[in-house]
Amino acid sequence: MxxxxxxxxxxxxxxxxxxxxxxxxxxxxxxxxxxxxxxNTGYQGTSTQSEGAGLKSREADLYFTPQLFAEARWGHDEKPNSPPVMVYDQLATDNYKLGVSQQFSFGLQSKLYYELNKTNFVGASFGPNVMTEYWDASPKLELSMPLWGGGFGRSARATQxxxxxxxxxxxxxxxxxxxxxxxxxxxxxxxxxxxxxxxxxxxxxxxxxxxxxxxxxxxxxxxxxxxxxxxxxxxxxxxxxxxxxxxxxxxxxxxxxxxxxxxxxxxxxxxxxxxxxxxxxxxxxxxxxxxxxxxxxxxxxxQLATAKANSQIVRERNRPTLDVYGTYALNGRDDAMNEAIKNSGTENRDTAFMGVRFNMPLNLKATSDARSGAMKSEKxxxxxxxxxxxxxxxxxxxxxxxxxxxxxxxxxxxxxxxxxxxxxxxxxxxxxxxxxxxxxxxxxxxxxxxxxxxxxxxxxxxxxxxxxxxxxxxxxxxxxxx
CATH class of the missing domain: 1.20.1600.10 (Outer membrane efflux proteins (OEP))
Incomplete structure (x- = not known):
């Protein structure tokens, strides 16, 4: 009524x-x-979702921006001494890293950081003038560049x-x-x-x-x-x-x-x-x-642009990979941390490595099918x-x-x-x-x-x-x- x-x-x-x-x-x-x-909560939900997705799309801008990273690690090792002539009760180590990393749109991956390592041979008896506790200070540069699968930033740009x-x-x-x-x-x-x-x-x-x-x-x-x-x-x-x-x-x-x-x-x-x-x-x-x-x-x-990028990633992921990489570091050592840092710039104490990495999938039929499937999805x-x-x-x-x-x-x-x-x-x-x-x-x-x-x-x-x-x-x- x-x-x-x-x-x-x-x-x-x-x-x-x-x-x-x-x-x-x-x-x-x-x-x-x-x-x-x-x-209307339905309108508010969909409009808020739309606004949120627009803001989330900015995440793609973070792929090729510098990243600050830091790491700290403490630990000890009590396994039997090696070689036997080195006598100590425990090996205690501290490790600290601080630096910047960046992936570039053309494929280069880089890290520039400073590393500090403290080494302490607890209960050691190495003889006179041998340090049982010291610091290693090393500014380092690490570079890696893919040349084949995902080469020159193709996978990175597609992911973005x-x-x-x-x-x-x-x-x-x-x-x-x-x-x-x-x-x-x-x-x-x-x-x-x-x-x-x-x-x-x-x-x-x-x-x-x-x-x-x-x-x-x-x-x-x-x-x-x-x-x-x-x-x-x-x-x-x-x-x-x-x-x-x-x-x-x-x-x-x-x-x-x-x-x-x-x-x-x-x-x-x-x-x-x-x-x-x-x-x-x-x-x-x-x-x-x-x-x-x-x-x-x-x-x-x-959605078409997404499918194209997905197809690109599948193709790159199933190609052989050939990466060129290198590391360069300066080294300083002293029982005092400040002195170790000063010594890290001393000549003839650098470390340098270069290398290549290669990897190739052996199931060629599966990789071919995966690429064909990605192309069909794109189509x-x-x-x-x-x-x-x-x-x-x-x-x-x-x-x-x-x-x-x-x-x-x-x-x-x-x-x-x-x-x-x-x-x-x-x-x-x-x-x-x-x-x-x-x-x-x-x-x-x-x-x-x-x-x-x-x-x-x-x-x-x-x-x-x-x-x-x-x-x-x-x-x-x-x-x-x-």
């Missing part, structure tokens, strides 16, 4: 808004959309691209979901506004049908009319009652949908809404050129992107064509409604003069009501189509995307 009262109250508010026209306290479309953005494009795809997909929700909310606003007007039209039609019924009933009682006229008027009255009930049911459904988008109770009361501006809709300009790509199409573009992503672009063009053409047709139809419907209204008013006057039949007035009444309802529904359709145009606006692209 309470639900029915709440529903009736909500519909009553809508009818009052439609009858009285725009008021100072009317809930505008912009205000409603702000409510949706502020209260995967990180970036995967987040872009997530960003665009989430942004598309958020935009679709807003488009649906805007359509729900105008649907509710339109059906409130339809209810008013049907109420007016019911009232007119009741007046006709009362008129012919009075004439029949005075033996000035036919019983058939009363029956026809009664049939119209019942028909109008049914049409009003159907319109109210549609308004109830529109109200539930309206409140769903702003996370309210299904039959929460609704403020006055903006009324449909028929004149402005009859003169809208339909854009010919598509402003930009939809976010779901941008997502397939990012599939390319086909998906091509179809998304084609579907977007078709959707844009259909949308603009539908919008143009709906606008032109609305102009005709406006003229038809005016003609039907004039025809009905004239026929009602003729009926009062006894110059026409009730049946003829009933037909004209039905024609006028149908024209008015069709015009309102057509206007709501145009507003729904207009909201879909926003899916193609370039400013809807999430910040941070390409």
């Amino acid at each position: 309470k639900l029915k009262q709440t529903t009736s109250y909500g519909i009553a508010l809508l009818l009052s808004a439609a009858l009285s026209g725009p008021q100072a306290g009317a809930l505008t479309l912009n205000e409603y959309m702000n409510q949706v953005k502020g209260q 691209e995967i990180t970036r494009q995967q987040n872009f795809a997530d960003q665009y997909n989430s942004g598309a979901q958020a935009n679709n929700l807003l488009v649906g909310a805007e359509a729900a606003y105008w649907r509710l506004s339109a059906w409130s007007e339809v209810v008013v039209i049907q109420e007016q039609a019911l009232k007119a049908a009741q007046n006709i019924h009362d008129y012919v009933a009075r004439k029949q009682k005075m033996n000035l009319g036919e019983k058939a006229d009363v029956i026809q008027a009664q049939a119209l009255l019942e028909s109008r009652t049914l049409e009003l009930q159907v319109a109210k049911n549609e308004a109830h459904d529109a109200l539930r949908n309206f409140n769903k988008f702003r996370n309210q109770e299904p039959y929460a009361t609704v403020e006055n809404l903006e009324k449909v501006d028929f004149k402005s809709l009859e003169s809208i300009t339909v854009p010919q050129a598509r402003p930009g790509d939809r976010l779901d199409v941008k997502a397939t573009e990012a 599939a992503a390319e086909l998906n992107h091509q179809y998304a672009q084609y579907a977007q063009e078709m959707d844009w053409t259909t949308l603009t064509r539908s919008l143009t047709d709906a606008r032109d139809n609305l102009k005709l419907l406006g003229r038809i409604e005016e003609v039907q209204k004039s025809k009905l008013e004239n026929e009602r006057a003729r009926l009062r003069q006894g110059r026409t039949t009730t049946y003829q007035v009933l037909l004209f009444e039905q024609d006028y009501t149908q024209a008015a309802v069709t015009r309102v529904k057509s206007a709501a359709n145009i507003l729904g189509l207009q909201s879909q145009l926003k899916l193609y606006e370039t400013q809807n692209s999430p910040e941070g995307g390409k």
Whole structure:
């Protein structure tokens, strides 16, 4: 019972808004959309996810930036002395490293750091002038360069691209979901506004049908009319009652949908809404050129870039690897740490190594299949992107064509409604003069009501189509995307 009262109250508010026209306290479309953005957790979730993915894409910028690293290690070794002539109870070591590492986009991997090692032969008896506790200080440079598999930074750049494009795809997909929700909310606003007007039209039609019924009933009682006229008027009255009930049911459904988008109770009361501006809709300009790509199409573009980078990594990973590497260090040793550091720059105490590393997978069939599979995945992503672009063009053409047709139809419907209204008013006057039949007035009444309802529904359709145009606006692209 309470639900029915709440529903009736909500519909009553809508009818009052439609009858009285725009008021100072009317809930505008912009205000409603702000409510949706502020209260709809689905929108907040998808938009936040989109923003988060855009920020996460910055992780790709860290791949080729310098990294500060530090390491400290303490330990001891009590295994039997080796060689046996070295007598000590325990070997205790401390190790400290501090430096900078960087991987370059052209493939070079580098480390420049300072290493300190403390060595302590606990309980040692090595003889005179032999240090049992000392520090080693070494500034070091380590370089490695892949020349074949993943050579010259191909794998590193592909890994960076995967990180970036995967987040872009997530960003665009989430942004598309958020935009679709807003488009649906805007359509729900105008649907509710339109059906409130339809209810008013049907109420007016019911009232007119009741007046006709009362008129012919009075004439029949005075033996000035036919019983058939009363029956026809009664049939119209019942028909109008049914049409009003159907319109109210549609308004109830529109109200539930309206409140769903702003996370309210299904039959929460609704403020006055903006009324449909028929004149402005009859003169809208339909854009010919598509402003930009939809976010779901941008997502397939990012997925294609991801697939290409994945394919590159698979190819590089299954090639033989040939790396050139080298290490250069200066060395200083003393029982005092400061002196060891000073001595690290002394000539003829450096250490240098160069080398090559080679590795090749022996299961050639498996590596060939892996590369073929990666290429197929890349091709599939390319086909998906091509179809998304084609579907977007078709959707844009259909949308603009539908919008143009709906606008032109609305102009005709406006003229038809005016003609039907004039025809009905004239026929009602003729009926009062006894110059026409009730049946003829009933037909004209039905024609006028149908024209008015069709015009309102057509206007709501145009507003729904207009909201879909926003899916193609370039400013809807999430910040941070390409």
